[in-house]
Amino acid sequence: MADSPTPAQAPNRSQSRRGADVLGAAAGRSATSIPAGSSNSVEAGALTRAQAGDHEAFAQLYALHKRQIYSLCLRMVGNIVEAEDLTQEAFLQLHRKIATFRGDSAFSTWLHRLAVNVVLMRLRKKGLSLISLDEAMEPTPTEGPSRSFGSADLRLTGAIDRLALERAVAELPAGYRLIFILHDVEGFEHNEIASMLDCSIGNSKSQLHKARLKLRDALRAQNRQKEPS
Amino acid sequence: MTGDPAKMSCAEFQAQLPELIATGEDAAAHPHLQSCQDCRAFLASLEAIAEAARQLFPSVEPPDEVWERIESAIRREAAGSFDPGL
Numbered sequence: 001m002a003d004s005p006t007p008a009q010a011p012n013r014s015q016s017r018r019g020a021d022v023l024g025a026a027a028g029r030s031a032t033s034i035p036a037g038s039s040n041s042v043e044a045g046a047l048t049r050a051q052a053g054d055h056e057a058f059a060q061l062y063a064l065h066k067r068q069i070y071s072l073c074l075r076m077v078g079n080i081v082e083a084e085d086l087t088q089e090a091f092l093q094l095h096r097k098i099a100t101f102r103g104d105s106a107f108s109t110w111l112h113r114l115a116v117n118v119v120l121m122r123l124r125k126k127g128l129s130l131i132s133l134d135e136a137m138e139p140t141p142t143e144g145p146s147r148s149f150g151s152a153d154l155r156l157t158g159a160i161d162r163l164a165l166e167r168a169v170a171e172l173p174a175g176y177r178l179i180f181i182l183h184d185v186e187g188f189e190h191n192e193i194a195s196m197l198d199c200s201i202g203n204s205k206s207q208l209h210k211a212r213l214k215l216r217d218a219l220r221a222q223n224r225q226k227e228p229s
Numbered sequence: 230m231t232g233d234p235a236k237m238s239c240a241e242f243q244a245q246l247p248e249l250i251a252t253g254e255d256a257a258a259h260p261h262l263q264s265c266q267d268c269r270a271f272l273a274s275l276e277a278i279a280e281a282a283r284q285l286f287p288s289v290e291p292p293d294e295v296w297e298r299i300e301s302a303i304r305r306e307a308a309g310s311f312d313p314g315l
Contacts, residue, residue, distance in 0.1 A: 023250040023272075023279045055303070062296060070295070071288035084295050091299050092306075160281040169285065184282035190251055202248075209247035212275050219278070 051099050069115045075181050076119045078170050090115040168218035176211035183208050235260035
C-alpha cells in the first residue's frame with residue numbers, strides 16, 4: 001500500500017479560538033468545520049472508489065486517517081495495545097459501513113465519530129458504566145467547590161507542563177477523562193457528547209468542569225512537589 | 230443568595246461557573262470577578278488547563294501491523310467467515 005504523503009488534518013487543532021471562550025467552546029472541531037486541506041480531493045476520489053468496493057482506495061483512506069484515528073483511540077484508552085485493537089475495529093466498521101456514508105458531514109468527522117463510538121462500546125463492555133458519570137457528579141468532601149477558593153495558591157504557577165498534564169489526565173477517573181478528552185482535546189460539543197454518552201448536556205458540562213478541577217488540583221500538587229522546601 | 234451578580238459569594242459564583250463557561254459567555258467579564266482575586270485566579274487556572282489540552286497527546290502513527298490485521302480481517306469477512314464479535 002502506498003502511504004499518503006499528506007495525512008488528513010486532525011479535526012481538533014484550531015488555532016483561531018479567542019482566549020475568552022477557551023473554556024466554553026469545544027477545541028475547534030465541529031461537524032461542519034473540518035478545515036479544507038490538500039488531501040481533500042485525494043480523499044474524495046478515494047472515498048468514491050472505496051464505496052464502490054475498491055480495496056486500494058480503502059487502503060488510501062486508511063493512510064489518510066490512520067494517524068487521526070489511532071491517536072484518538074490512544075487518548076481515550078491510554079493503552080497502546082488496546083488502541084491498536086480499537087483502530088483495527090474502527091476501520092473494519094468503516095469498511096462495513098462506508099457505502100452508507102452520504103456526505104451529510106465531512107468524511108473525517110463521520111469517521112471520527114464512528115471511531116469514538118467504537119471506543120465507547122469497548123469501554124461499556126469493559127464495565128465503564130456511563131451512569132457512573134452521574135455518580136461522579138455528586139460532590140465529595142475532597143472535590144466540592146468550597147476548596148476551590150479562599151487559598152492563596154489557586155493560580156497555577158507558570159506555564160503548564162504538557163507531560164505533567166498528560167500524566168494528570170491519565171490518572172483521572174474514567175468518566176472524567178472521557179469527557180475531558182472528548183471536549184477539550186478532541187473538540188466535541190456538549191450536545192454531541194451527551195448524545196454519544198447518553199447523558200444530559202448538563203451532566204456533560206458538569207463532568208467537564210469537575211475533570212478540570214481535578215486536573216488543576218493534580219497540577220498544583222505537582223507544582224508543590226517541585227518547590228524547594 | 231443575592232440577585233446581584235456583583236454581590237454573589239464565591240461559592241455562588243463557582244456553582245454557576247460550569248454553566249457560565251459552557252454557554253460560551255466571557256466568564257472573565259462576570260461582575261463577581263471584578264472584586265474577587267481568588268475567583269479570577271481560579272478561572273485563569275481552568276482556562277490554562279483548557280488551553281493546554283489542545284496541545285496534549287500529539288498524534289502518532291499506528292504500527293504497520295495494524296493495517297496488516299485490518300487487511301486480514303477484511304479478507305476473512307469477504308470469504309464469509311465474518312466474526313461479529315471481532
